[in-house]
Amino acid sequence: MVFSEKYTKYVSTFFKRQTITLCYLFAVILSLSVMAHATEKEIIGGQEIKESFEALSEKGEIEREFHIYITDGYQEMADGEFIYFWGYTHAKDWADVGKIDTIEERDEKLLPVRFPGDEMRFKSGKNYIVVLHNAGWYETEEHSGINHVAHTIHWHGFDLIPAVDGIPNIPYPAVFPHETFRYYLSIPEHIEGSYMGHCHVDSTNHIMAGLYFPVVIQKEEKEIYGYKYDREYTLFFSEIDSEYMEMLRDKGDIKRGLDWKSNYFMLNGRIFMDKLDNPLSTINDPKTRLVAYDGETVLVRLMAITYDHTFMWHPHGYHGLIVGMDGRKLPAPYEKDSIRIGSGERIDILYNIPDFSSQQLCLSCNRGAGITIAHDHNLMGMVSNGIYPHGGLTIFDVRPKSEKPKEDEWYIK
């Protein structure tokens, strides 16, 4: 072999070896980077609906993508108790923050989890994608039977096709820890009103544990079914059994569904406390204290999730005009002062606050600014942990027009 041939062979072998080494190094770096950015596993749903939404996305016709996470936590109640629960939460602006692996990561990336979860709001005639992430449990005992459970979102009242309706295995599997599922939602032009989302896996355990949140579909700003209003509140009644929840956290025996015995009855996940300045009480929550100004019309979107309690919403001082139920306009609205609501129902009620701002005659008599109470009149619901009036009670806090802020900065959208 002449020198030049020998040299060529040497150089070629060298480069082959280098290439193999480089490929190996590249593979190692790639797998390390994949490990460092381990992603969630996406559960593949309906291809047809996915493709149609990809086409809408290319045309810029997806109004918004929401990312919602399921995890567990403790809710501090106004009476000082901490209740273990499961809930839906999200990051700032409902952004995608990827896989959650540790409690530190969860607390850093996601807003504190609460039940009910935060309201999700859609516009009539628009398309949305909601991505459900199962972020896993962080508060359970190691041996608990509920340590590896799956969830979904059932869009209650949306009348959807099974592919995005959140019923496990009809036809797509539910979402286990570190998995995701994409819900494709097209809201028809003519649909508006009040709805809710909740999990539909082992529903008695999962829903009662706290997996529910209000949903609003809005056609026009400050208008419902053609009726104008000045401000609105969503009031979500629910009940929880703190001892059963502790059993789930510890033992996780999901076959004890008939042992549930609610000991807390709540409005927006809170109870009323007779110590009026208690910061966790219903009346000190801006979403639950019904602040209004003389002469205004207030929309109350009443919702409920219950095990077997029926709530009876009863404001003192006001009859409400029921304009919609379960996401549909009532052909003949009617007035009531005691409004029964059971699990899954939504009732849209308008309260016309009379304009007596100059008189300020009295409290609780519908003749001037002041405070009137509004509460569950099925009186079991006025007791939590055995004590009255620690239940679903809030107040109408009607203020004179002169105190009305120029800009309703606190108005809850």
Ligand SMILES: [Cu+2]
């Ligand atoms: Cu669930």
